[in-house]
Amino acid sequence: MSSPQTRGLLYGISVGPGDPELITVKGLNILRNSPVVAFPAGTAGKPGIAQGIIRSWLQANQLQLPLEFPYVQDEVILQTAWDRAAAQVWPYLAQGMNVAFACEGDVSFYSTFTYLAQTLRKLHPEARVQAIPGVCSPLAAVASLGLPLTVRDQRLAILPGFYGLEALEGTLDQANVVVLMKVKSVYSQVWALLQRRGLLDSAYVVEWATLPHQVIYAGLGDRPQLDLSYFSLLVIFAT
Amino acid sequence: MSSPQTRGLLYGISVGPGDPELITVKGLNILRNSPVVAFPAGTAGKPGIAQGIIRSWLQANQLQLPLEFPYVQDEVILQTAWDRAAAQVWPYLAQGMNVAFACEGDVSFYSTFTYLAQTLRKLHPEARVQAIPGVCSPLAAVASLGLPLTVRDQRLAILPGFYGLEALEGTLDQANVVVLMKVKSVYSQVWALLQRRGLLDSAYVVEWATLPHQVIYAGLGDRPQLDLSYFSLLVIFAT
Numbered sequence: 001m002s003s004p005q006t007r008g009l010l011y012g013i014s015v016g017p018g019d020p021e022l023i024t025v026k027g028l029n030i031l032r033n034s035p036v037v038a039f040p041a042g043t044a045g046k047p048g049i050a051q052g053i054i055r056s057w058l059q060a061n062q063l064q065l066p067l068e069f070p071y072v073q074d075e076v077i078l079q080t081a082w083d084r085a086a087a088q089v090w091p092y093l094a095q096g097m098n099v100a101f102a103c104e105g106d107v108s109f110y111s112t113f114t115y116l117a118q119t120l121r122k123l124h125p126e127a128r129v130q131a132i133p134g135v136c137s138p139l140a141a142v143a144s145l146g147l148p149l150t151v152r153d154q155r156l157a158i159l160p161g162f163y164g165l166e167a168l169e170g171t172l173d174q175a176n177v178v179v180l181m182k183v184k185s186v187y188s189q190v191w192a193l194l195q196r197r198g199l200l201d202s203a204y205v206v207e208w209a210t211l212p213h214q215v216i217y218a219g220l221g222d223r224p225q226l227d228l229s230y231f232s233l234l235v236i237f238a239t
Numbered sequence: 240m241s242s243p244q245t246r247g248l249l250y251g252i253s254v255g256p257g258d259p260e261l262i263t264v265k266g267l268n269i270l271r272n273s274p275v276v277a278f279p280a281g282t283a284g285k286p287g288i289a290q291g292i293i294r295s296w297l298q299a300n301q302l303q304l305p306l307e308f309p310y311v312q313d314e315v316i317l318q319t320a321w322d323r324a325a326a327q328v329w330p331y332l333a334q335g336m337n338v339a340f341a342c343e344g345d346v347s348f349y350s351t352f353t354y355l356a357q358t359l360r361k362l363h364p365e366a367r368v369q370a371i372p373g374v375c376s377p378l379a380a381v382a383s384l385g386l387p388l389t390v391r392d393q394r395l396a397i398l399p400g401f402y403g404l405e406a407l408e409g410t411l412d413q414a415n416v417v418v419l420m421k422v423k424s425v426y427s428q429v430w431a432l433l434q435r436r437g438l439l440d441s442a443y444v445v446e447w448a449t450l451p452h453q454v455i456y457a458g459l460g461d462r463p464q465l466d467l468s469y470f471s472l473l474v475i476f477a478t
Contacts, residue, residue, distance in 0.1 A: 019265065021263060021265035021268065022264070022372065025260040025262055025264060106388075107382075109387075110389050129385070131385070134374060139348060139375060142370075146370070148348075148350070150348055151353050155397070155399075155406065157395065158394070160391075167413075174396070174406075174410055210372075
């Protein structure tokens with residue numbers, strides 16, 4: 001068994017919203033210098049999102065380690081997956097090899113990295129972990145829109161889309177700018193709420209921000225229904 | 240006069256929270272390839288913050304253009320400064336030269352870039368502007384803390400510190416995680432509020448995130464007063 005000093009480090013690398021060049025210089029340097037590069041595995045035979053983003057940066061001598069994280073809410077299934085992922089990563093760290101775990105967006109912002117890091121620390125309290133911050137999708141989305149997210153004394157609220165509409169009502173009363181992450185499943189209800197509050201012209205949906213297939217819906221007045229992808233977000237400039 | 244096609248582009252380059260390597264690859268490429276690099280001028284003979292961050296990336300043949308943005312609330316003084324800054328930038332754009340305007344953090348997130356871009360577009364509607372997203376300070380701060388900012392269904396609120404405490408009370412009722420930007424001027428009142436709500440152990444102050452002189456105050460129980468710098472932020476994990 002190696003001593004703590006010679007153990008490897010698990011890096012959480014924020015690879016950004018989609019454009020491969022929106023990784024930071026620091027994240028890219030660590031990614032390129034890590035003998036092992038892990039990432040959430042894709043589904044249905046397709047590469048994972050982070051995997052697709054970093055593809056052009058990887059080198060042939062790097063070991064690629066896809067880790068399975070099921071898209072479910074069930075706690076037992078999730079914890080089993082995190083345990084298994086931590087068990088896959090640990091042998092490399094124990095041998096003194098650094099592991100770069102690449103995640104889309106920022107690794108501290110609704111990220112799979114959190115669960116992997118927490119599980120690893122629970123199973124191996126001596127594990128060393130470091131997060132490298134990056135570009136989160138709301139900031140990428142507004143840059144694509146050509147609009148600022150916040151100015152001056154504006155208050156910002158960010159919430160996952162699968163919240164009840166009650167939470168969104170309360171949030172719109174408090175905040176000037178509201179971002180709804182993963183809006184897909186609640187879009188039509190949110191649309192009705194925005195219509196009631198007269199906010200359809202101040203709302204924007206961005207899908208696949210910064211990627212070649214990015215889609216922007218600017219103004220939602222004539223779009224009560226939208227068939228959106230999983231990573232769509234909605235920005236509301238309420239006041 | 241050059242045609243619109245040959246006019247230069249004003250880029251807003253997000254240079255990140257402080258560590259020069261936390262600029263994105265995209266931002267760095269544009270920064271290095273722009274003949275003119277603008278940034279908010281420093282005060283009291285010291286370089287500006289963004290200027291300090293990008294210093295190591297600049298090359299001798301790049302024209303450096305410090306722009307004065309006074310730290311005041313007065314609308315007339317501010318608009319005069321934005322007009323003057325836009326007037327300094329425009330001649331280069333009109334000649335077909337790209338200008339990279341470097342700002343700390345992200346250029347869409349409480350950034351001077353917004354005012355420069357809006358003023359430039361008002362004076363010269365034909366001006367072309369593009370924001371390059373980057374790492375905002377809250378994400379850098381939590382990465383330094385070794386904590387996630389948000390997980391699962393958590394709601395996040397971000398507000399400028401100079402708000403009244405009433406707004407903070409209401410926000411703490413709505414959000415799971417609250418970030419107070421520029422907390423310096425209200426710290427002692429916020430401390431009293433956190434004490435009343437039993438949140439002092441769940442609150443963290445980060446100054447100069449990711450810079451060598453970064454300071455972290457983890458747990459604020461014994462710190463009713465703190466002499467903080469302008470760019471300090473406070474993160475409250477309320478629930």
